[in-house]
Amino acid sequence: MSTYLLVIVVLLPMLAGALIPIIPFKTRTQMMIYIEGAVLLNSVLVISMLLMPPEGTLVLFRFTGNLSISFRLDGLGTVFAAVVSLLWPLATLYSFEYMKHEGHEKVFFMFYVITFGVTLGIALAEDILTMYFFYEMLTLVTLPLIMHTLSKEAIMASRTYLYYSLGGAAFAFIGMIFILTYGTTSVFVPGGVLDAARLGDKTNLILLIYVLCFCGFSVKAAMWPFSSWLPKAGVAPTPVTALLHAVAVVKAGAFTIMRVTYYSFGTDLLRGTWAQYTVMALVIFTIVYGCSRALKETHIKRRLAWSTVSNLSYILFGVTLMTPLGLVGALSHLVFHAVMKICSFFCAGAVIYKTGRNYVHELDGFGRKMPVVFVVFTVSGFALMGVPGLCGFISKWNLAKAAVASHNPLAYAGVAALLISALLTAIYMMTISVRAFFPGRDFDYGKLRGVEDPNWMMLLPLILFVIAMFAFGLHPQPVIAALESVAALMG
Amino acid sequence: MDYLLLLPVFLPSLAGLYMLAASFWGHVTAGSLEKQQEEGKRKRIHLLTAVVLVCSAILALCAAWSGDRSVTLFYLMKDIPVYFHVDGVGRLFVTFVSIVWVAVGFYSFVYMEHEGEEERFFGLYLLVYGILVALDFAGNLVTMYLFYELMTLASMPMVLHNGSKEAIMAALKYLFYSMCGAYLGLFGIFFLYQHCTTLTFTAGGTLNAALAAGNRGILLAAVCAMLIGFGAKAGMFPLHAWLPTAHPVAPSPASAVLSGIIVKSGVLAMIRVVYYIVGPDFLRGTWVQTVWMSLSLLTVFMGSLLAFREPVFKKRLAYSTVSQISYILFGLSLLTAGGVEGALLHTVYHAFIKSALFLTAGAFIFQYGKTRVEELGGIGKQMPKTLLSYTFAALALIGIPPASGFISKWCLAQGALGADVGMFRWLGPVVLLISALLTAGYLLPVTMKGFFPGKDAAAESSVRKERLGMWLPLAVLAGLSLLLGVFPNSLISYVSRIAGTLM
Amino acid sequence: MAFVQNLPFISIILSLFSGPLSSILGGKKAKWVNAGVITVIGGMSALVLSYVVSTGEEYVYRMGHFPAPWGNEIRVGVLEAVMALFFCIIMLLCILGGIRERENEIEDTKQNLYYIMVDLLLCSLLALIYTNDLFTAYVFVEINTISACGLIMIRQNGRTLEAATRYMIMSLLGSGLLMLGICFLYDLTGHLLMSNIKEQVALLRTSGGYHIPLLVSVVLMSVGLAIKSALFPFHSWLPDAYGYSTVSSAAILSSLVSKGYIFLLVKIFYRVIGFDMVRDSKVINVLFVFGIVGMIMGSVSAIRESSIRRMIAYSSVAQIGYIYMGFGLGTTEGMVASLYHVISHAATKALLFVAASGLTDTAADSTDFKDLTGAGYRNKLAGVAFTVGALSMVGIPMFSGFISKLLFAQASVGVDSMKRMLPTLIALAISTILNAVYFMKTVIRLYTPVRRVKRDGIVFTQVKMKENRAKSFALVCFIALNLFLGLFSEPIVMLIRNGLEMFA
Secondary structure, eight states: OOTHHHHHHHHHHHHHHHHTTTSOOSSHHHHHHHHHHHHHHHHHHHHHHHHSOOOSOEEEEEOSTTOEEEEOOOHHHHHHHHHHHHHHHHHHHHHHHHGGGTOOHHHHHHHHHHHHHHHHHHHHBOBHHHHHHHHHHHHHHHHHHHHTTOOHHHHHHHHHHHHHHHHHHHHHHHHHHHHHHHBSOSBOOTTOOBOHHHHTTOHHHHHHHHHHHHHHHHTTTTOTTSOTHHHHGGGSOHHHHHHIIIIIHHHHHHHHHHIIIIIIIOHHHHTTSHHHHHHHHHHHHHHHHHHHHHHHOOBHHHHHHHHHHHHHHHHHHHHHHOSHHHHHHHHHHHHHHHHHHHHHHHHHHHHHHHHOOOBGGGGTTHHHHSHHHHHHHHHHHHHHHTOTTSHHHHHHHHHHHHHHHTTOHHHHHHHHHHHHHHHHHHHHHHHHHHHHHOOOTTOOGGGGTTOOOOOHHHHHHHHHHHHHHHHHHHOOHHHHHHHHHHHHTTO | OOGGGTHHHHHHHHHHHHHHHHHHHHHHHTOOOOHHHHHHHHHHHHHHHHHHHHHHHHHHHHHHTSSOOEEEEEEEETTEEEEEEOOHHHHHHHHHHHHHHHHHHHHHHHHGGGTOOHHHHHHHHHHHHHHHHHHHHBOBHHHHHHHHHHHHHHHHHHHTTTOOHHHHHHHHHHHHHHHHHHHHHHHHHHHHHHHBSOSBOOTTOOBOHHHHHHTHHHHHHHHHHHHHHHHHHTTOTTSOTHHHHHHHHSOHHHHHHIIIIIHHHHHHHHHIIIIIIIOHHHHTTSHHHHHHHHHHHHHHHHHHHHHHHOOBHHHHHHHHHHHHHHHHHHHHHTOSHHHHHHHHHHHHHHHHHHHHHHHHHHHHHHHHOOOBGGGGTTHHHHOHHHHHHHHHHHHHHHTOTTSHHHHHHHHHHHHHHHSOOTTHHHHHHHHHHHHHHHHHHHHHHHHHHHHOOOTTSOOOSOOOOOOHHHHHHHHHHHHHHHHHHHSOHHHHHHHHHHHHHHO | OOGGGGHHHHHHHHHHHHHHHHHTSOHHHHHHHHHHHHHHHHHHHHHHHHHHHHHTSOEEEEETTOOTTTSEEEEEOHHHHHHHHHHHHHHHHHHHHTHHHHHHHSOGGGHHHHHHHHHHHHHHHHHHHHBOBHHHHHHHHHHHHHHHHHHHHTSOSHHHHHHHHHHHHHHHHHHHHHHHHHHHHHHHHSOOBHHHHHHHHHHHHHHTTTHHHHHHHHHHHHHHHHHHTTOTTSOTTHHHHHHHSOHHHHHHIIIIIHHHHHHHHHHIIIIIIOHHHHHHSSHHHHHHHHHHHHHHHHHHHHHHOOBHHHHHHHHHHHHHHHHHHHHHHOSHHHHHHHHHHHHHHHHHHHHHHHHHHHHHGGGTTOOBGGGGTTHHHHSHHHHHHHHHHHHHHHTOTTSHHHHHHHHHHHHHHHOSOHHHHHHHHHHHHHHHHHHIIIIIHHHHHHTSOOOOSEETTEEOOOOOGGGGHHHHHHHHHHHHHHHHHHHOHHHHHHHHHHHHHHHO
């Protein structure tokens, strides 16, 4: 397949999105068809491209000297692109219904669609500059989505988001400069590109830079102490919180960290150094910290956001193991967590959409009134807890397997953290489900008159996610094998 | 490939799920039924439950007692199948689980009349049975873990059945303690996976000696975590606190099976881990064994003491469970054939006895709504059959010969004396003895007060007829606990054969 | 001698004489003369640039063919031509962008005075760029100061008078120090012509004599010019001067005047003292430290500001800090980065000032942030332009600021000593964050819709692109320029590198 497709799938959504406010749609349905069509077309293009991968590089544009914007498809990018492009059409479908009551739809969908392209840009970036470029773009195009409601809270949240993200990028920038200076090439190569000869006795310096760079990119992945923007950003409409703050944006952070760790700095250099221990300690702390905050939080979307904080650090934990197995674990959680979290967010969104209730204690007795939503929510809760048979268990298993195999004492602590977090997850997810299904003996269901499941546009994605969770949980082998083949290159 | 093993797993599970869905759907559509329709519906539910229960129990026993069967369902991961296999321990467990489950099931047909939500209850009841059978048949550690978790999740709604605030909190407590335990177990599984040749259960253990030698410290820690973790389900200190909270609020049949059967899955998990994966040799003489023994003895003593002080009848029984299960754990922790023998015997006996005791408590609640021990004066006049069964079961638990408890305790004490475990050799039997005294102290007063209330006790005005559906299962269980004590030989020889293969 | 070689001289003379010419013309005509002159000079600079690039050599132009010390020399290389071209472009756009404000804020009778000042300013800038004579440079530094003062003062309100006075005092202090430094050098070497001085300095250096006086003179000149270009902590005059003068003045002052001094300093480093000498002296350490502190402190002050104009002014302090930090790295790469930043910052800062004026148009010229809430909707083009400028300042790829940041960072990584590398990198990162804080805060505010139409008597109005075509044109050009610098920086960086080679 032609390499031009690489850039088409990045630019098509941007163009399609930019056109939304310009095209004079006669009815809302027309707009919906246009948007869904564009997104679906792009997803189909991406998937067909992934199935018949194009060989070689496409240089779109040259900055200065050897710095260029160029695209190439490789294993890691395939995984991320696949996740993104499978989820985007579903999330779009969901948002048609959801956004009915939010207003400013055109602006919303414009940026929503553009973000698709930018995220794919990160996935398909061939070199570190391209990735950095799209990383910054991602910050900017998602900003209006957080600001969407334009309430005071939303403005404050978007500011926090912006400061954190741009600040993180500033530190990631330092890492990029070092790769450009000390690397043999700026292109991503499995195993890293650092030139030992040029490096000389600067090993400690480069480790310090790695830590800075890791912290910089981890802002998007909401690692402690850079995590507080994520729960605040929960003021955005739910499709945004679900897709961007559980999948696209935050996973872009994790993805970039994978890139710099495994493809730029190289794990051989980092393994066993203080740099590895530093970042791993931060990540392990975040795993527990995120869950504890989730436990304290009674606002349902913020609770899920804190849960995301913790789960993203699962992924980062896999990355910091710096072994191929660790990468498999990280990638599997990247894929599976996307499904689980987007699912639970959509359930929360359905509740907010139908009833406007935001707090956990307001959901008593909803189980009977919104049966599908809450059954799905419970299943996604089980998956997040890591109940065997659902996909969360598989990724947890892979992570722990890698951690134990790495023979790293800190990684053992990480395994413990994973399980503590699983327990806390059980607590904060199950309390919601139990209250929803068993509100107490004297509960008056009359109070919940009018509460009911949403229509098919919202339910279809939910059902598909549940099927996916079971499918991945019971028969994960194809996915895991694919991820293993990606990680095998790290050797 | 032997799909007969799957039948007793899937038949009750699917039936249970169907009933659950039907119950849930009924609530969602919220159509109210006429009184008559309601009665018809109850009948249908009972009939369905009874048929499925009996059929699957028979299937389970057939599957268990017809040779070494095994079946691989599918591969969860590349090297980890969901794999079922029948072996000695599984066979033993499946047998007593099935018997108790059927008996308690019949009891519940009557009992659940006043609790309501029967469709949901019996749905769960069947579902948990399927899961338990699967748990007993599980052929490797991950399969076992899978059903262990599912069991927790499925049995949790049984605890909160009556829907009161208290029950919900208790159910959550149960859930979180169990989850905590399960995750501690999982922690160990991760390490064992790395250091074992296979996770398939093999008598004597599958530890990869070369790998294990280098990582002894972390492996021991992992095993210790697993013991404490699975100990949560078995009510072992320090994760025992859910038990006295959850059992009393659950409907009595539910507490009967929780106390008699589900806590035993913790025991099963420990047996599997220690004797089938790690191997007793690896643990013998290590600090882990010491910790395990100390914890179990502490729990034995503490449980009895708390039971002794407890005025609420069901809670007293729950504490008694805490104490009694740790008898079993103590036996297991000895890591000798004798210890295992005693432990397995006590497992079986305790299942029958404790279910019988809880059913008694349920009967009191059902008939007269009496929950506290001091209210039970003179109950023997009103419910003689029930109280008589209770007395037999209580005697068995205390360990008065020839009732069954005596045999198992004798084996345990002998095992302890014969094991090379330092001061625990004498400390164990002493604690067991003290605890037996305490057991007598907290169980027998009910009988005595019940039959001989004394002069000043007010006579109960209304005497209600004892229900056949309730006392018969109770009597069967009590009778079994007595009979197995009088004719214990075949059981003992079977158990000692199992124990022999493990060493 | 090719005719083209005359053009630098002609352009200086042209701008010099257009000033007196304007004094007898009315405001309108002066404006056109001024715009015409700048355009013509820009065209000439472009021709010179293409000539120099094609020959690949610099050339010396002796006025009246007298040899030194009697004659006066102009020296033209690639870098000079590039600077002249950019200064013309930016000045033209600044003038266009602020027409309406000037007409409103300046008394009718004084309109032509303004253009006189601008012409003189251009003349002095060109002279600073081209001259090969230290004393000539000094003279034009003073002319520059005076005309800049005029530009500040011509909008008459109390604040500008005060600001102009402050500016005057600080500037004269700087000029004085510069003067002293030049005197020292003259004493030591007996020359005023840059190339001659350099030969003598090289001799002195090998002989080892007069080490300390030489050092003192370098310090005096550096500090003098640093004060004039508002390096932290000598920036106290700046916020008022930029904040209250008329828009085009502020834009010209921030983007061109200070850059002229900086360029002079570069020339002194390369052409008079020799860069090796400068590197070996401790002067660059001082510049480095002040540069870094300025980067941070400027931004911190900007965060605290509540007026958009003053915020942009403080941001200049930070950006000047970048440039001096680049000097302080002591490598050619650092110098390239600094010079690129001179250009990129000039373009961006002018853009910001003009865009800000477009935004304040919507709220009756109130520069308070509270009045600018939602201004991005009221004046769409200005909003977009400001956003572009802000993104460039933060260093988002695609915009010119990113390339500067990239060059600075690469230069710092190229430095051998860790003592410079890490502080530079960290300072860059922190400064990026701070920039993000105040610029993006402003952008978000611009796009926060507001329901009410007035606040404290200030009525919010819609401004359409058509209403002020000159400004719209300027803004569009600025945006294009910024994108050009951000996307096609390669040739410009090459030119700067060539130019520096010619310098050395």
